[in-house]
Amino acid sequence: MDIDPRRLRILHEVARRGGVMRAAEALYLTPSAVSQQLAQLEREVGLALIDRSQRSVSLTPAGRVLAGYAERVEDELSEARRELTRFTERLAGPVRIAAFPTVIKHMLVPAMRDLAERHPKILPVIHEIYGQPALQELRLGVVDVLITEQDMSLPVLAQPSLTTRPLYVDEYRIVVPPSWPDPPSTVADLKELPWVAGEPDQACGQALDRLAGLHGFEPRKIHVITEFGPTLALVAAGHGVAIVPALALLDVPEGEVLVSEVRDVGARRLDAVTRVSRTRSGEPDPVQAVVIAAIEEATAALEATLSGHLRPSPSASP
Numbered sequence: 080m081d082i083d084p085r086r087l088r089i090l091h092e093v094a095r096r097g098g099v100m101r102a103a104e105a106l107y108l109t110p111s112a113v114s115q116q117l118a119q120l121e122r123e124v125g126l127a128l129i130d131r132s133q134r135s136v137s138l139t140p141a142g143r144v145l146a147g148y149a150e151r152v153e154d155e156l157s158e159a160r161r162e163l164t165r166f167t168e169r170l171a172g173p174v175r176i177a178a179f180p181t182v183i184k185h186m187l188v189p190a191m192r193d194l195a196e197r198h199p200k201i202l203p204v205i206h207e208i209y210g211q212p213a214l215q216e217l218r219l220g221v222v223d224v225l226i227t228e229q230d231m232s233l234p235v236l237a238q239p240s241l242t243t244r245p246l247y248v249d250e251y252r253i254v255v256p257p258s259w260p261d262p263p264s265t266v267a268d269l270k271e272l273p274w275v276a277g278e279p280d281q282a283c284g285q286a287l288d289r290l291a292g293l294h295g296f297e298p299r300k301i302h303v304i305t306e307f308g309p310t311l312a313l314v315a316a317g318h319g320v321a322i323v324p325a326l327a328l329l330d331v332p333e334g335e336v337l338v339s340e341v342r343d344v345g346a347r348r349l350d351a352v353t354r355v356s357r358t359r360s361g362e363p364d365p366v367q368a369v370v371i372a373a374i375e376e377a378t379a380a381l382e383a384t385l386s387g388h389l390r391p392s393p394s395a396s397p
Contacts, residue, residue: 086120087149089113090128090138094146095219098136105221171200174370177216178226179209181307181326182349186226186246189377194370201366210280217241217352223367225352226374230285231345240355244371247349247378249324251286253339256317263320264340270296273319275310276303282347283322290322290344311336326381349378 092102093113103110121128128142138146178187183205191203206213206222217225218240226246229235235243253269255262263269269290276298277283284303291298301319304310307327314321315335324347328338351371353364 082123083120084152086116086123087145087152089116090120090142090146091149091153093117093129093136094138094143094149105219170198170366170369172366173202173204174224174366175204175206175222176224176226176370177206177208177213177222179207179228181324181330182226182228183207185326185329185381186349186374186377189380190370190373193373193376197373198369201369203370214352217354220354223353223364224370227350227352228282228347229350230282230289231348232289233285235348235350242353242355244351244353245348246351246375247381248346249326249349250346251283251322251324251344252328253320253322253341253344254311254314254328254336255320255339256314257334257337258317259337262337262339266290266294266341269298269320269341270294272299273301274298275313275319275321276300277310277322278303278305281305283324286322286345286347329381 089102089106089108092105093099096102096105099110099113099117103113106113117129124141124145126141127139128145130137130139130142176187187203187205194201194203206216208216208222209226209228213222213225213227216222227243228249231248253263263272274287276287277285279285279288287298287300302310302313304313307323308330310321310323311327311331313319315331320339322344351374353367353371
């Protein structure tokens with residue numbers, strides 16, 4: 080009985096993603112191609128692996144057994160790649176990183192320049208995705224490294240299958256339109272103002288709700304925006320105030336918005352999250368470790384630039 084390991088990988092994806100469509104998306108194949116490969120695998124083993132009697136695709140008992148072996152094959156191949164990397168002392172291969180725009184621009188792009196010089200055989204692959212969808216992709220192995228943001232008031236993401244490494248504490252600031260004659264200087268001044276708010280499940284949205292709850296007011300959320308670019312554009316045009324992190328201020332031309340004197344708004348934490356190694360050695364993937372170290376160096380280099388953007392704008396003084 081000859082079994083093609085490439086088809087085992089397809090069966091593995093169908094098993095863990097719960098269907099042909101999702102497996103096809105993860106493998107960058109058409110659903111038809113996945114179905115054809117599964118049918119060929121069934122011919123190779125002489126058994127039905129997929130139960131097609133239901134509307135949703137599920138595995139037969141034989142399919143579940145073979146999918147379990149397929150997972151072990153994937154683990155063994157990963158272990159082999161790690162061992163060969165150590166043996167040859169060469170770091171190479173793709174590392175898939177999930178992140179969001181501010182991190183991509185100010186942390187990942189500089190890190191990629193450094194990696195290109197020091198480790199030209201490492202290929203960072205960036206995927207702009209965040210939140211729960213990104214976490215799911217990490218768990219499924221579609222991405223290798225996930226950069227997360229989280230309001231500092233919330234506990235650190237802690238799951239047995241994941242390892243979290245802190246990268247940066249990004250301080251929040253409140254920005255106001257430059258056209259306002261009397262910009263706020265205390266939290267009390269913010270209570271009646273219109274807000275350009277973040278989504279409630281994002282760090283800046285959580286920061287606003289926390290600030291409002293702490294000081295006993297209901298923010299007037301006129302606009303709810305996901306990205307910092309549109310948020311800052313609305314503030315610059317006079318449509319409200321907003322909470323943004325320091326990294327977002329690096330993209331704003333001087334004078335376009337005013338940085339308020341209001342402090343103690345808190346911060347968001349940026350972390351690098353990876354899956355816990357399931358290798359016999361228990362050591363982290365050496366290529367991923369090098370990539371994370373490069374991201375840490377790029378973040379440390381931002382410190383001097385960020386400190387200048389944290390100073391309140393002179394015209395924001397009372």
